[in-house]
């Protein structure tokens with residue numbers, strides 16, 4: 001039954017563990033699949049046009065097992081898109097699935113009409129051109145489904161992919177590139193005895209047949225859904241052979257409900273474990289050394305890992321200290337060979353990677369957003385400022401160009417995400433400064449239990465309706481979302 005297994009969730013994640021009931025591969029035996037890259041269909045008239053067909057596919061996620069997925073273009077995750085800052089891109093989505101969809105470019109500075117509003121649906125058989133002006137700096141974005149009530153299920157079943165924005169500033173830095181820049185999209189999933197994704201949803205689970213009125217997530221999984229298989233770029237606990245050289249890891253926590261605390265095991269014998277150069281919204285002003293990385297759902301970290309510090313032959317496991325048993329491991333790097341390196345060592349990166357203008361909050365209006373459990377249409381759910389999401393109601397109207405302080409308050413862990421423009425964390429908890437993982441431009445912030453986090457935000461360029469929501473996708477589907485209008 002879909003809605004049972006529950007007792008072994010980790011203390012650091014909300015969510016209930018779904019146990020797989022199929023034989024799983026031994027960790028670190030499957031090679032990390034290269035991210036498929038989507039080439040533009042056309043690059044004329046100053047813009048890049050991409051075509052993506054959303055379609056069902058049967059793919060080998062576990063070796064020798066065929067799993068039904070909802071896909072962007074037939075792969076899981078969807079293909080990597082790369083675009084240039086300042087150069088508009090259009091992604092033409094065709095929906096060849098049998099469910100309505102809505103595409104959101106997470107971290108995109110996107111006009112409202114292309115932002116993937118949860119009720120702005122592309123129905124089966126329809127196409128839609130999503131226009132991305134790309135008036136934003138280089139950053140790691142990701143795209144995923146955003147259909148109302150079904151985001152968690154659709155993303156779980158495969159509708160997610162990574163989108164890298166490039167620019168000249170980043171190109172000019174001595175960062176590892178080519179094969180030494182590795183995109184790692186981390187998600188957790190579970191499989192049923194037929195090798196199918198095991199999502200406890202009303203539309204796919206047994207629950208559905210008995211509860212026609214259900215939202216996307218059934219009652220037992222209101223906290224969230226934790227899988228018991230860690231997938232990186234769609235492969236279970238994969239391994240990647242690396243040169244004994246510096247690598248740039250572009251990390252995405254794409255899990256629905258699982259937070260990660262990443263370390264390298266063994267740690268490098270010298271130097272920092274990770275040198276962070278960027279966050280959700282692109283480059284930091286200066287590199288930051290970390291001995292671990294806490295990543296809430298939907299956050300991205302851009303870090304350097306220096307495998308030249310390890311002897312050839314070392315197996316370096318990327319571990320998740322928030323996970324127990326098999327979920328305590330993510331993937332493995334096998335230091336395979338000596339090799340030359342023309343990227344700069346972490347301690348010789350320029351001190352100024354980029355400039356970030358601190359938003360001036362003098363006299364700024366403070367707006368509170370409180371994320372709590374609450375009643376949603378007579379059932380238990382999640383609310384913001386006491387209200388469940390209503391796509392027709394604007395919880396705020398925010399003037400373009402004016403900096404505001406947004407204060408996020410929570411009962412439990414909620415990764416809070418804001419559309420349209422990134423923000424700057426100015427205070428967390430009792431400390432009136434950002435936490436160690438809050439630096440740079442952020443679009444998602446890990447708000448911890450009974451904490452308040454203040455961010456400075458300023459919206460620019462586009463008027464229309466946008467969203468603020470929890471990125472625990474089961475919370476989002478249980479209405480922890482609010483719309484605001486810019487104008």
Ligand code: C2O
Nearest residue numbers: 104106298417467
């Ligand atoms: Cu990643 Cu509104 O979403």
Ligand code: CU
Nearest residue numbers: 414470472475
């Ligand atoms: Cu939440």
